Amino acid sequence: MTPRGSGAARAGRVSRTATLAAGIRAHHRRWHPDPILDDAYAVRLVSPFWRQVAHNRLLNWIVVHKLLGPFHPIHTENILRARYAEDRLEEAIAGGVRQYVILGAGLDSYALRHPELAESVRIFEVDQPGMQTLKRQRVRQVHGGLPAHVTFVAMDFEKDRLHEALEAAGLDPGAPAFFSWLGTTYYLTRPAIRDTLDSIAALAAPDSRVVLDYLLARHLIPIEGLPLADKLERLVKRLGEPMVSEFIPEELDSELARVGFAPLDRVPPDEQGRRYLRNRRDMAAPAPNFAFALYERSRAGAGT
Numbered sequence: 173m174t175p176r177g178s179g180a181a182r183a184g185r186v187s188r189t190a191t192l193a194a195g196i197r198a199h200h201r202r203w204h205p206d207p208i209l210d211d212a213y214a215v216r217l218v219s220p221f222w223r224q225v226a227h228n229r230l231l232n233w234i235v236v237h238k239l240l241g242p243f244h245p246i247h248t249e250n251i252l253r254a255r256y257a258e259d260r261l262e263e264a265i266a267g268g269v270r271q272y273v274i275l276g277a278g279l280d281s282y283a284l285r286h287p288e289l290a291e292s293v294r295i296f297e298v299d300q301p302g303m304q305t306l307k308r309q310r311v312r313q314v315h316g317g318l319p320a321h322v323t324f325v326a327m328d329f330e331k332d333r334l335h336e337a338l339e340a341a342g343l344d345p346g347a348p349a350f351f352s353w354l355g356t357t358y359y360l361t362r363p364a365i366r367d368t369l370d371s372i373a374a375l376a377a378p379d380s381r382v383v384l385d386y387l388l389a390r391h392l393i394p395i396e397g398l399p400l401a402d403k404l405e406r407l408v409k410r411l412g413e414p415m416v417s418e419f420i421p422e423e424l425d426s427e428l429a430r431v432g433f434a435p436l437d438r439v440p441p442d443e444q445g446r447r448y449l450r451n452r453r454d455m456a457a458p459a460p461n462f463a464f465a466l467y468e469r470s471r472a473g474a475g476t
């Protein structure tokens with residue numbers, strides 16, 4: 173894991189990248205006839221501007237195709253990481269896992285899309301306080317209240333201790349949990365990522381799993397992908413959320429091994445395309461600078 177600067181403390185702030193990510197999901201559902209991720213709530217959770225972008229053909233063309241056109245591979249990454257994580261989550265639920273922790277949840281709508289899990293799965297959505305306030309407001313507006321099986325946990329990965337926040341929120345450390353950490357690791361400093369992994373280790377019973385996406389170290393990005401990677405870095409920096417951490421897959425494996433998790437799956441960009449984009453001409457190839465990975469806490473690893 174390579175530190176690339178220091179992340180800003182964000183208490184009280186609303187994440188613009190979280191809105192952008194949900195805006196992309198809203199666009200994907202509206203304009204792709206066979207959506208890879210069918211997120212019917214995204215359009216209702218985003219800001220009025222992004223709602224217009226999703227609905228209005230001309231505005232959609234200007235924003236998504238003209239202004240954000242160069243970023244279409246990033247849009248693909250956004251959709252595929254969510255599809256990948258939800259597929260892995262559903263396997264875990266089928267295997268008996270009953271706790272789902274969404275780290276850096278943003279405007280994720282899994283809980284709203286799956287009311288059938290209300291009686292069986294507890295969901296913990298973790299995000300910084302300002303983002304949590306906005307999320308709760310929007311969920312109340314679209315759902316008429318907060319779903320009873322979801323607990324919103326407001327904390328800052330840079331300052332607070334995740335395991336204390338999750339324990340206070342009622343997570344059961346005696347039962348396995350599935351942790352997703354999407355679109356977020358690259359905005360955090362190395363100490364915050366380590367502290368978060370330590371907290372996960374402090375709470376995760378055997379068979380718990382972690383799915384995440386991460387920014388690939390620059391030397392692993394093919395040369396033709398570097399202009400897009402640089403463009404994205406400039407965009408998110410302008411949005412006030414600079415990317416500050418990147419990984420080599422083996423370094424990520426050893427960070428997770430340190431806390432007792434073993435790799436189950438690694439999904440570099442070309443493999444993302446092979447798994448999800450076969451025979452699809454309506455999506456750009458996945459971004460060259462992000463990979464996904466899945467880890468599991470073994471019985472031997474628990475207690476480290």
Ligand SMILES: C[S@@+](CC[C@H](N)C(=O)[O-])C[C@H]1O[C@@H](n2cnc3c(N)ncnc32)[C@H](O)[C@@H]1O
Binds near residue numbers: 186275360
């Ligand atoms: C790009 S968004 C991704 C949101 C969601 N996971 C998705 O894929 O749409 C990054 C999320 O991480 C959260 N985040 C970033 N830094 C954080 C921090 N220091 N503490 C808590 N949350 C943070 C942001 O508020 C935001 O919701």
